[in-house]
Amino acid sequence: LKSATALVSAILAIGWAAFLAPGVPRRDTRVSLVLVDHETRQPIPGVVRIRASKSLTPTNLTSRGWGLDQKTPIGEWLVLPGKRSIDLPAQPLVIDAISGIETGSSQTDLDLTNDARTEIEIPLRRFSRVREGGWACANTHLHLKDLTALEADQYLKEIPAADRLDALFVSYLERAEEDRTYISNRYPPGRLKHLESGGVVVSNGQEHRHNFGPQGEGFGHVMLLGIKELVQPVSIGAGISKKDPDWPSIGTGIDRAHAQGGTAIWCHNHWGFEDVPNWLAGRLDAQNIFDGGSHGSYEDSFYHYLSAGLRIPFSTGTDWFMYDFARCYAQVSGELTPESWLGALRSGRTFITNGPLLEFKVDGHGPGEALDIAAAREFKVIATARGRLDFGRLELVKNGHVVETAMTRPEDGHFEATLSLAVTASEPCWLAARITSDRKNEYGSVLFAHTSPVYITRQGRTVCQEPDVRFLMTQVEFARSEIMARGKFDTDSQRGAIIGLYDHAMVDLKDRLARRQSE
Numbered sequence: 351l352k353s354a355t356a357l358v359s360a361i362l363a364i365g366w367a368a369f370l371a372p373g374v375p376r377r378d379t380r381v382s383l384v385l386v387d388h389e390t391r392q393p394i395p396g397v398v399r400i401r402a403s404k405s406l407t408p409t410n411l412t413s414r415g416w417g418l419d420q421k422t423p424i425g426e427w428l429v430l431p432g433k434r435s436i437d438l439p440a441q442p443l444v445i446d447a448i449s450g451i452e453t454g455s456s457q458t459d460l461d462l463t464n465d466a467r468t469e470i471e472i473p474l475r476r477f478s479r480v481r482e483g484g485w486a487c488a489n490t491h492l493h494l495k496d497l498t499a500l501e502a503d504q505y506l507k508e509i510p511a512a513d514r515l516d517a518l519f520v521s522y523l524e525r526a527e528e529d530r531t532y533i534s535n536r537y538p539p540g541r542l543k544h545l546e547s548g549g550v551v552v553s554n555g556q557e558h559r560h561n562f563g564p565q566g567e568g569f570g571h572v573m574l575l576g577i578k579e580l581v582q583p584v585s586i587g588a589g590i591s592k593k594d595p596d597w598p599s600i601g602t603g604i605d606r607a608h609a610q611g612g613t614a615i616w617c618h619n620h621w622g623f624e625d626v627p628n629w630l631a632g633r634l635d636a637q638n639i640f641d642g643g644s645h646g647s648y649e650d651s652f653y654h655y656l657s658a659g660l661r662i663p664f665s666t667g668t669d670w671f672m673y674d675f676a677r678c679y680a681q682v683s684g685e686l687t688p689e690s691w692l693g694a695l696r697s698g699r700t701f702i703t704n705g706p707l708l709e710f711k712v713d714g715h716g717p718g719e720a721l722d723i724a725a726a727r728e729f730k731v732i733a734t735a736r737g738r739l740d741f742g743r744l745e746l747v748k749n750g751h752v753v754e755t756a757m758t759r760p761e762d763g764h765f766e767a768t769l770s771l772a773v774t775a776s777e778p779c780w781l782a783a784r785i786t787s788d789r790k791n792e793y794g795s796v797l798f799a800h801t802s803p804v805y806i807t808r809q810g811r812t813v814c815q816e817p818d819v820r821f822l823m824t825q826v827e828f829a830r831s832e833i834m835a836r837g838k839f840d841t842d843s844q845r846g847a848i849i850g851l852y853d854h855a856m857v858d859l860k861d862r863l864a865r866r867q868s869e
């Protein structure tokens with residue numbers, strides 16, 4: 351063992367020598383490194399970046415960019431689950447530290463050439479207040495591949511905690527042949543208590559989807575979470591299963607998930623055909639955006655749905671590996687469990703973010719709530735965004751349009767923007783707060799944050815804007831014609847069941863327009 355250790359040290363020394371060129375390599379010093387909460391002084395998990403002439407990677411810390419392109423900014427960060435001993439070279443170093451998105455950052459300058467310290471404690475100050483209000487954050491879309499079973503366990507135990515998630519929903523995903531490397535598929539549906547560490551609640555669901563080609567657009571993807579057993583078929587259509595017809599619908603799977611108490615989240619923003627029919631039919635519980643890939647922004651989906659009179663809880667996740675801080679905060683009452691979190695999500699008490707934390711109130715009512723008016727009325731709107739990085743602007747959005755903006759100001763180690771104004775509503779509408787930024791976070795993703803809306807109805811009547819209803823009609827028509835042209839069915843009744851969804855959606859949209867025109 352001794353010689354093995356010596357050998358490892360020798361290799362490390364050569365490794366450091368490479369990092370430290372052109373200096374003379376000196377002996378490494380073993381130090382214990384820990385992040386602590388500024389107030390309580392208790393250890394907290396987080397990530398660190400150790401900079402010398404370039405980023406250094408002590409071999410016993412996991413890369414935060416595990417499974418991802420190591421050349422991107424996330425690859426510079428290392429997971430520090432708690433107090434860890436690491437070997438550092440004797441040379442000037444800078445240790446950057448962060449812990450999720452609710453604390454400030456810290457920069458520690460260190461030179462072990464003359465410094466006899468063997469314990470380095472880095473305090474991080476929390477600036478966010480959302481936790482006091484019962485807000486808990488989750489990633490609702492995650493799969494892992496090309497890891498061993500042990501590595502997948504380690505990933506799920508260390509990385510969600512280091513990013514300070516409160517809940518994580520992994521999901522099972524079938525893709526003929528390719529899914530042999532999908533290591534997260536070996537977890538059974540339900541809560542995965544053996545993977546829970548650092549206070550993160552972990553649960554496994556499934557991705558339910560249809561493709562026409564291996565990667566092309568099809569009926570779409572949903573997450574079925576909080577399920578007790580897998581809904582079959584997990585993946586629909588020959589494009590992904592290499593055997594089955596383009597039947598049944600995603601909606602059928604959603605109904606089966608609901609029958610066992612599950613929650614259905616549409617994935618990838620507007621990607622896929624069955625989003626509009628399922629939203630109109632009241633089948634979907636929430637909508638994901640920025641959960642892997644590039645599938646447009648809020649204007650391509652959320653804003654059309656909302657302005658057509660639908661209620662859409664906002665959600666997000668990361669799909670393959672946690673490449674970002676992207677998360678959905680939901681206001682949970684009582685104990686945090688996968689079920690209580692999903693219940694809060696369904697009610698729309700949510701906001702999504704990969705950085706700034708949002709607070710939003712309309713006459714004291716938060717996201718997901720509805721207020722009814724009998725006549726034109728004034729509402730007091732208060733929105734606040736707090737973030738570690740300068741995110742630029744906070745915006746109030748009414749029916750898809752920005753009606754007020756506040757710029758950030760520096761505040762004691764973080765940035766804040768606040769809106770406080772009176773908004774008059776005479777007609778039904780929806781209001782939400784968001785940030786708009788071109789700034790990237792520490793992992794290299796452009797900052798985003800958006801609340802679910804507060805809904806204002808007038809004597810029970812919801813907002814219904816004709817251009818948005820007509821936009822959804824064109825989407826339904828396009829989807830129907832694509833499926834008529836490309837769908838492969840074993841029987842006419844299968845075709846009828848699928849096409850019928852789109853016909854129903856069209857009837858619903860025409861009804862909405864007729865009602866709008868008769869008002």
Ligand SMILES: [Zn+2]
Binds near residue numbers: 557669
């Ligand atoms: Zn996925």
